[in-house]
Amino acid sequence: MAFSKLSRKLELPQTHRNGTGPSMSPNLTELPTTILETFIPGYSLISGFILDVFGFDVSILVSAAVIIFATVHVGTYIWQRVYSWFRQYLMSNIYIDDGDDLFDSILSWIGEQQMAKKSRSIKAVTRYSQISNEDEADENAALDEHGIFHYGKYAARQPPRYEPYFGVHRFWHKGSLYIFDRSRREVQSNPWTGRGSDEELIKLSCIGRSTNPLRLLLSDIKARSLQKQESLTNIRRPAPKDMSRRSGAWDRVSSRPSRPMETVSLDKEQKARIVADINEYLHPASPRWYASRGIPWRRGYLFHGPPGTGKSSLSFALAGLFGLDIYVISLLEPTLTEGDLNRLFSNLPRRCIVLLEDIDTAGLLRDEKSDKDEDTSRTASDDDAQLTAKDLAKALKTASRKGGKTDDAKQGISLSGLLNAIDGVASHEGRVLVMTTNHPEKLDEALIRPGRVDLQVQFSLATHEQMRDIFVRMYSIEFDGTDASMRSLREHHDQGQRMQLKDHRTSSNSDIDDGLTDEPGATTAHTGEKTSSDRLVNGVLKVRPSNVASPLSAIAKINGVIKPNIAVSKSPTSPITPFLARTETEQLSPAQLRVMGDAFAAKLPEDTFSPAEVQGFLLIRKKEPRRALEEVDDWRTGMMKAKEKKSKVVAVQ
Numbered sequence: 001m002a003f004s005k006l007s008r009k010l011e012l013p014q015t016h017r018n019g020t021g022p023s024m025s026p027n028l029t030e031l032p033t034t035i036l037e038t039f040i041p042g043y044s045l046i047s048g049f050i051l052d053v054f055g056f057d058v059s060i061l062v063s064a065a066v067i068i069f070a071t072v073h074v075g076t077y078i079w080q081r082v083y084s085w086f087r088q089y090l091m092s093n094i095y096i097d098d099g100d101d102l103f104d105s106i107l108s109w110i111g112e113q114q115m116a117k118k119s120r121s122i123k124a125v126t127r128y129s130q131i132s133n134e135d136e137a138d139e140n141a142a143l144d145e146h147g148i149f150h151y152g153k154y155a156a157r158q159p160p161r162y163e164p165y166f167g168v169h170r171f172w173h174k175g176s177l178y179i180f181d182r183s184r185r186e187v188q189s190n191p192w193t194g195r196g197s198d199e200e201l202i203k204l205s206c207i208g209r210s211t212n213p214l215r216l217l218l219s220d221i222k223a224r225s226l227q228k229q230e231s232l233t234n235i236r237r238p239a240p241k242d243m244s245r246r247s248g249a250w251d252r253v254s255s256r257p258s259r260p261m262e263t264v265s266l267d268k269e270q271k272a273r274i275v276a277d278i279n280e281y282l283h284p285a286s287p288r289w290y291a292s293r294g295i296p297w298r299r300g301y302l303f304h305g306p307p308g309t310g311k312s313s314l315s316f317a318l319a320g321l322f323g324l325d326i327y328v329i330s331l332l333e334p335t336l337t338e339g340d341l342n343r344l345f346s347n348l349p350r351r352c353i354v355l356l357e358d359i360d361t362a363g364l365l366r367d368e369k370s371d372k373d374e375d376t377s378r379t380a381s382d383d384d385a386q387l388t389a390k391d392l393a394k395a396l397k398t399a400s401r402k403g404g405k406t407d408d409a410k411q412g413i414s415l416s417g418l419l420n421a422i423d424g425v426a427s428h429e430g431r432v433l434v435m436t437t438n439h440p441e442k443l444d445e446a447l448i449r450p451g452r453v454d455l456q457v458q459f460s461l462a463t464h465e466q467m468r469d470i471f472v473r474m475y476s477i478e479f480d481g482t483d484a485s486m487r488s489l490r491e492h493h494d495q496g497q498r499m500q501l502k503d504h505r506t507s508s509n510s511d512i513d514d515g516l517t518d519e520p521g522a523t524t525a526h527t528g529e530k531t532s533s534d535r536l537v538n539g540v541l542k543v544r545p546s547n548v549a550s551p552l553s554a555i556a557k558i559n560g561v562i563k564p565n566i567a568v569s570k571s572p573t574s575p576i577t578p579f580l581a582r583t584e585t586e587q588l589s590p591a592q593l594r595v596m597g598d599a600f601a602a603k604l605p606e607d608t609f610s611p612a613e614v615q616g617f618l619l620i621r622k623k624e625p626r627r628a629l630e631e632v633d634d635w636r637t638g639m640m641k642a643k644e645k646k647s648k649v650v651a652v653q
């Protein structure tokens with residue numbers, strides 16, 4: 001044995017078996033007593049005692065254990081040194097932090113790989129408030145004996161989502177080995193709030209001194225993620241400042257199925273005009289065209305009209321059509337400073353839609369300084385931007401409400417601050433700015449002068465054609481539950497969950513209604529005849545569809561042809577049973593729906609109700625077109641009375 005030979009050559013002293021003195025060891029499996037003593041104090045006494053009492057020599061066992069222990073430790077140390085050297089000099093890394101969209105895409109992609117499926121250490125994520133796997137749960141299993149839908153039960157059936165846990169995971173992709181390392185680090189706490197927060201980081205590594213394989217992998221992941229998102233519109237809002245991230249960052253707060261343009265009921269020609277205008281602006285050749293003529297490459301739109309006429313809906317539909325993300329800023333956000341606003345505008349991507357909603361209610365005041373500022377300096381204002389006396393008083397009031405923090409005194413957006421953000425030198429080129437308002441007459445003319453607002457689009461109360469369209473779309477079963485965009489949303493639920501789990505200070509302002517949530521489905525494209533009432537006056541686009549004839553007589557043809565299909569609740573004895581009967585949408589052909597839609601529209605006066613009001617009426621009867629047709633007269637009378645009295649509460653719904 002090699003150890004024995006070595007031992008003899010070295011003439012190591014014999015283990016002290018009986019505690020009387022050193023002697024030569026017959027082989028190396030027995031380490032000298034002095035060495036064992038350093039590992040196990042009092043070893044000679046213990047081993048002597050065991051030998052005397054049990055007649056058993058433990059030196060061989062103890063020596064073997066010590067040798068194994070030492071070998072493992074030395075081996076581990078050498079391996080770590082070699083591996084760290086290898087990683088440092090022979091591997092390439094790419095880091096992705098959790099503020100980047102790629103972070104979610106990678107997690108989602110990795111979660112689908114064999115490595116994550118086989119891994120014995122994965123993270124399970126579940127939130128009942130998320131839509132996530134709703135479709136995988138059996139709808140009927142969540143109904144109780146009275147037919148009441150119990151969301152708790154329903155959500156409990158949804159499987160959790162799994163993703164790789166913190167630590168190192170290895171996987172193969174297209175023949176190459178990659179290392180995925182997910183870690184978390186605590187970031188410095190905010191000096192004002194005293195709160196710290198965690199940030200996550202992904203490190204992707206590959207063997208070799210070039211990052212090319214990693215870049216290719218990330219391109220693959222990004223392409224796949226974009227493909228999934230094709231029919232989704234990302235909505236972003238300013239990232240919370242107290243997350244120790246610099247102000248001016250944007251967070252993706254949700255991804256929603258893109259709203260098809262057909263579902264926004266406006267005159268086709270006018271819609272086409274807006275679409276063509278944005279399309280021309282977004283064209284890759286446009287930046288050069290603008291630059292060569294010295295015109296800033298920016299485009300602004302003002303959507304104005306009464307509430308609920310489709311201003312936000314059109315903005316979202318345009319974002320979906322052009323595959324743009326939508327960046328929503330609320331100027332009413334109390335902690336938003338002019339410096340933040342500038343940084344937010346300068347952090348926009350090359351092409352996107354910025355939505356400034358209800359610009360008139362933002363309480364912007366035209367300060368004396370803004371007149372001078374507007375024409376002279378276009379320098380990027382920062383936190384020290386000048387405030388008017390009124391603004392300052394307002395800001396101080398806010399500050400005193402919040403405990404008098406000095407920083408708050410600088411908050412609040414003045415008109416000059418907003419103008420600087422919109423078209424100051426720091427402002428980004430390439431964005432589409434959409435401002436919406438119910439009161440265009442209240443706006444300062446500086447805000448809507450050409451260059452800042454290039455096209456004004458007026459939205460009016462519902463016309464007959466709009467009401468007919470809304471009716472047809474409401475009862476069209478063509479897209480019930482099979483909308484491709486909904487499918488895509490489900491596929492993408494993982495990312496949605498992650499985004500919504502993020503603590504978002506601005507979520508309190510997420511009152512934005514993109515008209516997607518209550519949308520029953522996409523409508524069939526209708527033949528949009530040219531309307532006589534559309535006009536473009538002084539750059540103001542008047543959106544007003546033409547009237548439609550009302551073939552009331554045609555209803556007789558379809559009356560009684562199709563019977564509604566009622567699904568009866570399981571317990572006929574329950575007192576609430578009659579109210580719980582689930583109605584299936586009547587199966588009406590597109591032609592029948594159109595005729596009914598025309599009849600419905602003919603019962604309502606034009607320019608009186610907003611599309612949102614009409615939609616609200618239909619939603620209460622969302623599967624009963626015949627009932628809607630029967631009850632619309634009463635509703636109209638009730639609504640007209642309420643409008644006459646300027647009452648906000650209506651008797652008939």
Ligand SMILES: Nc1ncnc2c1ncn2[C@@H]1O[C@H](COP(=O)(O)OP(=O)(O)OP(=O)(O)O)[C@@H](O)[C@H]1O
Pocket residue numbers: 263264265266305306307308309310311312313314436437438459466470513514515516518519611612613615
């Ligand atoms: N022209 C329209 N076509 C289709 N749906 C519409 C239209 N106008 C309004 N709606 C519906 O009414 C609801 C509210 O619409 P939206 O938020 O776009 O109105 P708005 O003009 O932006 O209102 P506000 O001025 O109050 O913000 C949405 O659910 C939307 O689907």
